[in-house]
Amino acid sequence: MSLTLSLAEALISRPSVTPEDAGCLQLLTERLTPLGFVCEAMDSGPAEFRVQNLWAKRATATPNAKTVVFAGHTDVVPTGPLAQWKSDPFTPTQRDGKLYGRGASDMKTSIAAFVVAVEEFLAATPEPLLNIAFLLTSDEEGPSVDGTKVVVEQLKARSECLDYCIVGEPTSVKRTGDMIKNGRRGTLSGKLTVRGIQGHIAYPHLARNPIHEAVPALTELAATRWDEGNAFFQPTSWQMSNIHGGTGASNIIPGAVVIDFNFRFCTESTAEGLKKRVHTVLDRHDLEYELQWTLGGQPFLTTPGELVQAVQQAIHAETGLSTELSTTGGTSDGRFIATLCPQVIELGPPNASIHKIDEHIALVDIEPLKNIYCRTLHNLQAQAVAALA
DSSP: OOHHHHHHHHHTTOOTTTOTTTHHHHHHHHHOOOOHHHHHHESSSGGOOOOEEEEEOOOSSSTTTTTEEEEEOOBBOOOOOGOOOSTTSSOOEETTTESSSSSTTTTHHHHHHHHHHHHHHHHHHHSSSSEEEEEEESSSSOOSSSHHHHHHHHHTTTTTTOOEEOOOOOOOOOSSEEEEESSEOOEEEEEEEEEEEEEETTOOOSSSHHHHHHHHHHHHHHHHHOOOOOOSSSOOEEEEEEEEEEOOOEEESSSEEEEEEEEOOTSSSSSHHHHHHHHHHHHTTTTTEEEEEEEEOOOEESSSHHHHHHHHHHHHHHHHHOOOOESSOOTTTTTHHHHTOOOEEOSSSSTTTTTTTOOEEEEGGGHHHHHHHHHHHHHHHHHHHHHHH
């Protein structure tokens, strides 16, 4: 059994349903400390929902050395109905050429591959010209309030410099390395309450229907072209997710209707600009309304440069693939790290089974993933050597 597979199975066997870590970070600390990493617990949150975070760094003696960070999460989503799993989700099981278990692809195998890749790199390069660090949390699948965000704030407070970051999110489609994320859209949510006057449905002249009043504005918002996107991002999208109105009775005009909506926005728009445009539409329709905003994360983008080049070369050398750069999909903790680190990419195994019953990773994808991470370190080391020449 490979070291990567063995470590992945050890992590999967720990039932770390968010925000629980279930001993994963302790296991990783025990693995990293002998390599010269200084491991710091940066736990956060109330006692009943304590989030465990780990910042581990191995500093080189080279002055002004660049820092490469491996970032990820040990928490997993709930299993869903256990009876529907073909094997226990926290008993790693190999069958039909796949490794099954909750977290197999999202993202405990990536974390295992990180660690083994670093072990192999340091064995081959005992005195690298790079600082290497790990930023790991048990709060990515949950609210993401006391996890990576808190660690990044603490690193900023002490003027820690990060240069490159690889997030182990499952980004691939069919084969490990066929797609990486070099950015993500921002997410901005709104809860809109439109108020009317409740009344009997047979006497509409004595009431004011907020649903009827809201519909023209909502139609305009749904039809609005917010921006055109750019070479890296698709156009900004506005979507309604829920509409709540009425008392449950069929003969009452409600006094209010509540609409939940969300922007997934690219770097061509800003959160403040989008807010202003929404308020302009609502005001033009003369609605009586309240609107609560929640900014889930700003968009970020890593244009092709040192990190993207090192990763692309590693993928091609290991798999022969010319990887596709993408900014599609949901958000990740990369949005927090990008506020401190100028070059952030996401690279992990295929994502077809993530969050599903019988989550799995193909066994043939595990070693190539570790090798890609290791080759990336060697490529960044080569860049550092060339910079000194």
